Amino acid sequence: MGENEVDQALVERVQAGDRRAFDLLVRKYQHRLVALISRYVRDWSECEDIAQESFVRAWKALPAFRGESAFYTWLYKIAVNTAKNHLVAMGRRPPTDDIAVEDAVHGPGAGRLHESATPERELMRQQVEQTVFSTVQALPEELRVAITLREVDGLSYDEIAEKMGCPIGTVRSRIFRAREAIDEKLRPVLDTREDYRT
Amino acid sequence: MSESNLENLSAAADGQLSAQELRFLMRRLDHDQALRDAWDRFHLAGDGLRGQVPGQLASAGFAARVMAAIDQAPLVAVAPRRRHWLHWSAGGAIAAGVAVAALMVSQPAGRRPDTAAPVAATHVTSADASVADVGSSPAAAPQWLSGNVASRLTQQAAYGSGSPMASYPQQVSQYQVQPLQPVQFNGAISANDARYMILLSPVVPAQAIPQQRAQAR
Numbered sequence: 001m002g003e004n005e006v007d008q009a010l011v012e013r014v015q016a017g018d019r020r021a022f023d024l025l026v027r028k029y030q031h032r033l034v035a036l037i038s039r040y041v042r043d044w045s046e047c048e049d050i051a052q053e054s055f056v057r058a059w060k061a062l063p064a065f066r067g068e069s070a071f072y073t074w075l076y077k078i079a080v081n082t083a084k085n086h087l088v089a090m091g092r093r094p095p096t097d098d099i100a101v102e103d104a105v106h107g108p109g110a111g112r113l114h115e116s117a118t119p120e121r122e123l124m125r126q127q128v129e130q131t132v133f134s135t136v137q138a139l140p141e142e143l144r145v146a147i148t149l150r151e152v153d154g155l156s157y158d159e160i161a162e163k164m165g166c167p168i169g170t171v172r173s174r175i176f177r178a179r180e181a182i183d184e185k186l187r188p189v190l191d192t193r194e195d196y197r198t
Numbered sequence: 199m200s201e202s203n204l205e206n207l208s209a210a211a212d213g214q215l216s217a218q219e220l221r222f223l224m225r226r227l228d229h230d231q232a233l234r235d236a237w238d239r240f241h242l243a244g245d246g247l248r249g250q251v252p253g254q255l256a257s258a259g260f261a262a263r264v265m266a267a268i269d270q271a272p273l274v275a276v277a278p279r280r281r282h283w284l285h286w287s288a289g290g291a292i293a294a295g296v297a298v299a300a301l302m303v304s305q306p307a308g309r310r311p312d313t314a315a316p317v318a319a320t321h322v323t324s325a326d327a328s329v330a331d332v333g334s335s336p337a338a339a340p341q342w343l344s345g346n347v348a349s350r351l352t353q354q355a356a357y358g359s360g361s362p363m364a365s366y367p368q369q370v371s372q373y374q375v376q377p378l379q380p381v382q383f384n385g386a387i388s389a390n391d392a393r394y395m396i397l398l399s400p401v402v403p404a405q406a407i408p409q410q411r412a413q414a415r
Contacts, residue, residue: 006213020224027238027261035252048260055264056271125251132246150212151247157214176208182243183236193258
């Protein structure tokens with residue numbers, strides 16, 4: 001199951017009235033959305049407000065979401081429109097050229113330094129990436145291969161099981177143990193993250 | 199935050215949970231902040247492996263603020279998907295089109311007496327003997343117009359002397375029948391062409407009808 005299918009399953013739960021599924025979607029995409037909006041709005045204090053408003057709009061519009069596009073593509077459009085509306089409301093001119101959704105998700109520089117990034121935030125980004133990379137390098141081979149095939153190559157559990165010659169349950173366990181190891185190292189790094197509202 | 203819940207969370211991030219397992223996990227998430235935070239970090243770790251960590255991370259309490267804002271937002275009913283009104287309109291248009299096509303196809307165009315008569319005769323009642331004669335004529339009311347009311351209100355006009363409709367009694371009821379203009383196809387008059395018309399004005403007393411019928415025969 002790919003990312004779109006995972007999102008669609010959560011979207012359907014939201015549409016069936018499960019608010020908690022929307023919490024998972026917010027948590028999954030919060031960083032991407034804030035980073036996207038920061039490309040339109042330089043003032044960091046405004047970025048999270050606009051991101052929050054985008055999520056609220058998405059929540060309100062979700063009953064009408066038909067899954068004709070990927071959830072993130074749909075969310076991306078809402079965020080870009082919300083950011084542009086904000087700029088217009090503030091008497092500023094919105095940019096005429098948009099960031100392609102592909103670039104916003106996977107393109108080169110999607111997570112790289114831009115105008116509103118401060119050295120502290122760039123440092124945080126580098127710390128996160130370095131922590132993940134170093135932890136994965138230190139993993140036992142079967143865990144490293146399993147998590148890499150899943151997260152980097154995007155293979156399904158079935159495909160990984162076939163490649164690694166082991167049952168699906170073992171794949172599931174290996175991927176979990178790899179994530180658990182990464183999480184153990186990542187948590188202290190993220191705990192130093194500044195909460196800009198508190 | 200038990201290990202099994204964490205493992206289920208990991209599997210959920212990869213879409214590997216059944217619907218029932220996902221429902222159970224959702225219930226756990228409702229009461230487990232640590233589990234929700236782990237979901238966030240699992241995805242961030244994936245971004246890190248792909249070298250796609252966003253340059254701007256949302257602050258620690260961002261997701262909680264979003265959900266609080268959603269709780270205060272006017273609730274939009276999460277209803278089952280409804281079809282757009284255009285879908286219904288399109289359905290109606292198709293149904294109307296089919297109905298029109300059915301009317302055009304079923305319009306009798308000079309049926310032979312042997313085929314037309316039984317259809318009309320089945321709808322004739324003893325209370326309307328004059329219309330019963332129409333049933334034995336070459337032209338019969340279409341099935342969709344059958345019934346007493348339809349029979350009384352409609353008559354078929356015959357065209358030309360060469361038409362098999364020539365002997366059709368033009369006044370078999372208290373209503374006057376006016377022949378319509380023949381329709382030509384490629385210069386020839388179609389013997390099978392026929393039209394129905396609604397007659398509103400009685401011009402002949404009912405007592406004269408038997409006499410006219412005898413003349414027509």
